[in-house]
Amino acid sequence: VASFQYKGRRDGKHCDGTVEAEDRKQAITMLNGQGVQLQQLSEVDSNKSGSSEGGISLSLGGSKKVKPRDITILTRQMATLLEAGFPLSRALEFVSRQDSSGPMSEMVGDLSRAIQQGRDFSQALADYPQYFGGIYLSMIRAGETGGILAIMLDRLAEMREADEALNDRFKSAMTYPALMLGAMVIALGVMFAYVVPQFATMFEDMGRALPGPTQILLNVGNFAQTWWLAIIVVLVVIGASFRAWTKTVAGAYQYDRMRLExxxxxxxxxxxxxxxxxxxxxxxxxxxxxxxxxxxxAGDVSGNLYISEIMKRALADVRQGKPLAVALSSAPIMPVLLREMIALGEESGQVGPMMKRVAEVYDRQTREIVSGITSIIEPFMVLFMGAVVGMVVI
Structure with missing residues (x-):
């Protein structure tokens, strides 16, 4: 019996601990049975105080780690090879040779050996729950059962590629304003520390009182210079408290709801x-x-607990015989387009294609929003800084 240290999430909360099992596979099965969504699993070496594996993405044989984008590339490669007529085990061997020493190669090599030993592809993938979640495994099982594994891998690759593109647009939309805001804060700090005091000295030499706006800025600058350490401590405490709150189930739910509103x-x-x-x-x-x-x-992977909870309540009504579009009508935060397309899909029996079209519509809209944000943020910052400078001069 070996001991394994694990980290993960259960019921929306972080959890960690140690579990004893005969091997890694049994440890994963036991933890999955306890409702733990694994992020890290490493065997405890009785001769050492730590282990060589760590992080949300498991290191498979070096300092590098397998990233979500690597899994997407693997999925696309496997779909392409299987569509070209490669047997599954040979396709895995081909992929593993692309990086003979990398962590992806070791993982894919393990998958290839598992297939050669007679295990199903979905069973082999289940040994790496931090990479291949429930949706991924469900679609692979469906592909194995229906003999359409290549098609399922292609759909998974398309879904992951689209999600990554959406995530990139989201990061772009959030990062650029944050960088501009940081630059503006630095510029204001320099102004308060050096420019405004010089204006104050100049007005004193002239024997004139400072203009009201300039006096306000000077007072703010003096306060910040005197109490800068206390300000930093307060901001750190507020930030840490907010972060701790958002890690609780209730806090994460309320935070996700506030973001949408x-x-x-x-x-x-x-x-x-x-x-x-x-x-x-x-x-x-x-x-x-x-x-x-x-x-x-889909609700679980939406990235928002509030929407996930709305979907759970709606599906509870669906189990009682209510159409999904009607069940979602009590949640005004869900877009009308989504509800109408679900209603059309339920009437025609084409809910799947309708949802693909909804995703395409919102993908296009998010691209337009990101483009709009990047085009207006710079003029806005210039106007704001001009207003601050005007307060000093006037």
């Missing part, structure tokens, strides 16, 4: 979450998953 950016957040939800639901439905399970899984 915020002016200006709330609509973008909704479109981002709904695009992921619709794309995942559409992919699962086209892969043969029933509607309740498809939307339940």
């Amino acid at each position: 915020m002016p200006l950016i709330g609509g973008f957040m909704i479109q981002f979450a709904v695009a992921r939800l619709a794309r995942t639901a559409g992919t699962l439905l086209e892969s043969g998953v029933n509607m309740v399970d498809a939307f339940a899984s």
Whole structure:
């Protein structure tokens, strides 16, 4: 019996500990049975105080780690090779040779050996839950059962590629304003520390009183110079407290809800979450998953606990016989387009294709929003800085 240290999440909360099992596979099975979503699993070496594996992405044989984008590339490569007629084991061997010493190569090599030993592909993938989640495994199982593994891998690759593109746009939309805001704060700091005091000295030499706006800026600058350490401590405490609050189930739920209801950016957040939800639901439905399970899984990967909870309540009504579009009508935060397309899909029996179209619509809208943000942020910052300078001069 060996001991394994694990880190993960259970019921939305972080958890960690040690579990004893005969091997790694049994440890994963035991923890999955306890509802733990694994992020890290490493065997405890009785001769050492630590282990060589760590991080959210498991290191498989070096300092590098397998990233989500690596899994997407692997999925695309496997789909292409299987469509070209490669047997599964040979396709895995081919992929592993692309990087003979990297962590991906070691993982893919393990998968290849598992296939040669007679295990199903989905069973082999289940040994790496930190990379291949429930949706991924469900679609692989469906592909194995229906003899359409290449098609399922292609759909998974398309879904992951679209999600990564959406995530990149979201990061771009959030990062650029943050950088501009940081530059503006630095510029204001320099102004308060050097420029405004010089204006004050100049007015004193002239025997004139400072203009009201300039006096206000000077007072703010003096306060910041005197109490800068206390200000930093207060900001750190507030930030740490907020972070701790958002890690609780109730805090994360309320924070996700507030993000969706915020002016200006709330609509973008909704479109981002709904695009992921619709794309995942559409992919699962086209892969043969029933509607309740498809939307339940899609809600879980939407990236927003509030939307996930809305979907759970709606699906509870669906189990009682209510159409999903009607069940979602009590949640005004869900876009009308989504509800109408679900209603059309339920009437025509084409919910999957309808969800794919919803995802395409919101993908296009998020691209337009990001483009708009980057085009207006610079003029806005210039106007703001001009207003501050005007307060000093006037």
